[in-house]
Amino acid sequence: MTAAPTPALTFDRVSHRYSTDTTVLSNVSMQINSTDFIMVTGPSGSGKSTFLQLGALLEQPSEGEVYFQQKAVSSLDDKTLSQLRASRVGIIFQAYHLLPRYSVFENVLFGFRYSKTPMDEARQLSQEAMQLATIDHLQNKSAGLLSGGEMQRVAIARAIASRPDVLFADEPTGNLDRRTTDMIMATLATLHAAGLTIVMATHDDSLVPFANRHYQLTGHSLHRSDRACHGV
Ligand SMILES: Nc1ncnc2c1ncn2[C@@H]1O[C@H](COP(=O)(O)OP(=O)(O)OP(=O)(O)O)[C@@H](O)[C@H]1O
Ligand SMILES: [Mg+2]
Structure with a gap:
């Protein structure tokens, strides 16, 4: 018998607006389990990045509740939120936000800036992450000199x-x-197979088969549509 999946992230009647006249998300309810690879698609401006920022604890919803690993995010104090962000959440931003004058290794190590991880361990984990992302051969190169695909892997x-x-x-x-x-998606598929929960936003419908669940964002709402998904 397989164990019931653990909830990783729950949206309960979440609405979000950045100002009184711009609703981005309206009454979104959904649950992501720890075994999921979720793909969110939708046109530009439909709210994909907003959805990810709410899930990644970078924004608080205007209405409703987000639960991260079954904890109501609105009930967490700033210190707990920072700890969760530093230890439980990984974010690949739409713009890479790399430090161009620093080396690849230093950029990866920078991921630990809010973490309490001892430096020796952070260096070791950074080496392992560079191997997984197949950029360890570039570790001493300045990030500003990389190709777009290499920057994405950093x-x-x-x-x-x-x-x-x-x-x-x-x-x-x-x-x-x-x-x-294809290389980036293969890396994400490997990480998912190793146990990482992935929530990805894209314009590219051809990438939906990498996920086991697919949501389309239209008209401020999320619509589940798993037809093109892996294993469905
Ligand atoms: N910080 C912000 N302040 C005000 N409005 C914002 C902010 N961030 C996003 N928006 C607005 O919210 C809407 C949704 O933006 P969002 O970035 O979530 O869309 P998206 O689906 O990720 O778009 P894209 O595919 O272009 O990345 C847009 O109309 C955008 O202008
Ligand atoms: Mg976006």
Whole structure:
């Protein structure tokens, strides 16, 4: 008998607006389990990044509740939120946010800046993350001199180095060619197979088969549509 999946992230009637006249999400309810690889698609401006930011504890919803590992996010104090962000959440931002003058290794190590992990351990974990993202051969190169696909892999390494439980990936293959996209997706599939929960946003419908669940964002709502998903 297989164990019941553990809830990683729950949205309970979540609405979000950045100002009184711009609703981005309206009454969104859904649950992500620890074994899931979720794909969120939708047109530009539909709220994909907003959805990820709410899940990654970077924004609080205007209405409703987000539960991270069954804890109501609105009930957590700033210290607990920072600890969760530093230890449980990994984020690959839509723009990579790398430090161009620093080396690849230093950029990956930078992922530990809010963590209490001892430096020796952080260095070791950073080495392992670079191997997983297949960039260890570039570790001494300045991040500003990398190709787009290499920068994306550094962003992945930085996001996974602290061994988070949930990885939020915002358009991790935006602006990359097909071959590089396939490499990035293979890396994410390997991480998912190793136990990482993944929530990814993309414009690219052809990537939906990598996920086991698919949500489309339209008209401020999430619609589940698993037809193109892996194993469905
Ligand atoms: N910090 C913010 N302040 C005000 N409005 C914002 C903010 N962030 C996003 N928005 C607005 O919210 C809406 C949804 O934006 P969001 O970035 O979530 O969309 P998206 O689906 O990720 O788009 P894209 O595919 O272009 O990345 C847009 O109309 C955007 O202008
Ligand atoms: Mg976006």
